[in-house]
Amino acid sequence: MSFRTIESSPAQPLRVVVAGAGNMGRAWLAAVIAAPDVELAGVADLNLTAAQDAIAAAGRSGLPIGSDAVELARQTGAQALINVTIPEAHHAVTTAALFAGLPVLGEKPVAESVSRALSLVAATEITGELFMVSQSRRWNPQLARLRAMAGQLGPIGTITTDFFRAPHFGGFREHMAQPLLIDMAIHAFDAVRFLLGCEPVSVYCQSYNPEWSWYAGHANATAVFEMESGTRYVYNGSWCSAGAETSWNGRWRVSGQNGTALWNGDDAPTLHTATESTIPDTSHYSGIDGALHVFVQALRTGQRPSGEVHENVMSLAMVEAAVQSARIGRPARIDAVLTRAHADAIRAEDRADVCHVLQNWPSVRDALATPPEP
Template sequence: MTNPTVPPNRPVRVVQVGAGGMGRTWLRTLAADPDVELVGLVDLDEATARRAADEEGHAGVPVATAYDRLAVEPPDVLLNVTVPGAHHAVSSAALRAGMTVLSEKPLAPTVAEGLSLAAASEVAGRLLVVSQSRRYFRHLAALRRQLAELGPVASLGCAFFRAPHFGGFREEMEQPLLVDMAIHQLDLARDLAGSEPVSVYCESHNPAWSWFAGDASAEVVVAFASGARFTFSGSWCAPGLETSWNGRWRVGAEGGSAVWDGDGVPVAERLDGTPVPAVVGEEPEETAGALAELVAALRHGGVPSGEVHANVMSLAVVEAAVLSARDGRRVQLAEVLEAAYATALADERDAAVRERLRSWSPVHDVVGRPA
């Protein structure tokens, strides 16, 4: 991948697309980082963009209803904070125009569209990175350091129980918990396991008192290539004794175990009962963490952990869980990837991207973490 290196004597120039709820979070993150400069803000609703820019620290920044209506110098980065259904169109247009892309999760609504974006990133020679903001917490970084001392991981568990009343699209989705929330924990399990998933079994259900139309609860078992297992047990309809938004974690490794409530300082113990102290650093957290990782890659090289080829596996685990819940069977990741690859090839309209997809053989060799 050939990446432009932004010289050290100027900030990284960013155009943001999407000025809704999460768009405002990103505007605050950009305003707080002197290493980046917002040069334009786009939203289908121009008044929404104007208001968000003015209220979140970017008064006077040009706004428009589409990127090509913004009269600005080409930016280094397009930050995609649109709704998931617009992610593929916005990210692929930006890659074609030669920009690096930082996208909100999910990469795209389907694995097939995710594969198309991975190929588009290759054709453009530009990075496409997904911000999985729940990978960036200081206490999580401390947990990673503890696990590094405990050796190979065998079992990971996450209990996630909350009772949010969002209103809006989440209450109408078929699989709100799996698609909108569990992608964070499934993504984090890949990271902590240090291995890629091979199969998924899932049962989803909806409590009788649920205020969601789709299934608000799910039990998921993921098997990894290393042999490790991840069990996720979660609900968005679980009032009382709620867990943190990251969920409550337990990790079992060869040399001991670790627990993290998803919020405070993690606790780890070696098999002889001695504690592994938590070393808490000062890393930037959440969206600021994802942004800092991308800026470092643009300035010095390197590949952020949310790079599209790696991230598409998190989308694939979610798709496998949804399929498993629907069909009542264990689903192999290879099956999901092969079906998505066939769909991507059939649906791709950009000839260069289609040729690039065709050159992948097999698809499993190009996705997931770098070997």
């Protein structure tokens, strides 16, 4: 898929507006300020005090702020938008930006539902603007190394992630029905697609809330995915598990025909095979700094980046399928989730042009796999 390219360099930096000045928005402000080929043009938030406080904390008092991100981008001559708003606002803000001729780098999740995500996919096909989703773990050099190791193992039988922590966040996570699956597990689900380079088929998931949990919803979940390769991926997690906590990245085991690769989530992964292999270094950038670098590079070169929206949606589909399976008590098929989301997307769509594109997709999987040339 090709998209509109934009030249940039340290002498001619890409001017961006950051939308959303909450916790993560502040992290993005720091990343933008640190990037040599990006310039912060302004900060938008519905809460102008939050925007004001964020630019002051970033040492940029006096920078333009506004409540409408796209309008602020127009006023400041910004060339791209970084969407760090709450998930429920991702669809509206990103749609407006794309149709205003702004490429978007968006925080995960791509949108609050797969159906809204499909609408955004169609919007990029109409506008020809790049929309890349930042799943920050994708840019973890240790995960990239684990992927290179997985490539040495021959056919992969099982991949497991253990995620056991006990954070007291306060706020929205403690009131969500599925805080672990929706807010956290997407990082691991996206990582397993990245590791295997293949897509999910189905999932059986049980979620529950231990009696000592301080969450209103389900803090624990165990999900078994079947992947297209035949690999089984087992995610076993808890957000109310005190003692011997795992890394925020989880603890990983990749088990294949030729051996095993292990990653504790914090240190370099290790390869355990009968013969020695040389694992090349594959990634030089990490976290959101890495995502920003890749976004700017993609705009410069026109090369489709990892995390481009077509490629990202399946990670959210894994979350929705796991939630559905936990609700119905049976396995859920990813294709059924996609089919229902597609119908919902067409029904809910306000824009005739986006609706037309959605209606003409042969299937959602095909549309996501082979984005058309605009």
